[in-house]
């Protein structure tokens with residue numbers, strides 16, 4: 001589970017992006033803060049716990065950023081999720097700091113936390129699996145047309 005934490009759910013302009021500090025192959029690559037659900041744990045409770053542990057932030061959730069059918073991994077009986085590393089799956093919720101004005105702090109998992117303007121998110125070196133998620137986030141927030149399987153290259 002991960003959180004796409006924006007500066008404001010009602011008027012989003014920037015996203016809180018987290019650069020991993022490990023393993024060495026992924027260090028410096030950006031991701032959405034979050035982590036794995038413990039057995040029997042509610043997904044959003046898991047996300048609350050991970051955000052508190054990793055970046056010391058309490059949040060209020062907005063909508064889920066749902067993976068489109070052509071990308072989603074949806075084992076029987078489970079909600080569709082984004083495919084990530086090593087066959088794992090990840091659900092993503094929009095969120096904002098609650099109470100507002102808290103400062104997120106990078107712990108041991110991250111070498112940097114950065115508020116990046118929504119329009120230039122793809123300038124950051126994201127984990128490979130996060131690129132379609134970031135593109136979908138931009139589309140969801142009205143910064144780019146939604147991509148679908150039927151997309152064609154632009155005519156020249």
Ligand SMILES: Nc1nc2c([nH]c(=O)n2[C@H]2C[C@H](O)[C@@H](COP(=O)(O)OP(=O)(O)OP(=O)(O)O)O2)c(=O)[nH]1
Pocket residue numbers: 001002030031032033034035036084085088090127129130
């Ligand atoms: N948190 C998070 N993980 C992601 C993203 N994209 C992505 O491919 N991953 C991968 C990286 C990790 O291999 C895996 C799970 O990440 P994690 O932070 O919970 O776990 P970890 O591998 O660091 O292991 P652990 O120490 O928490 O047990 O998911 C993302 O946007 N956020």
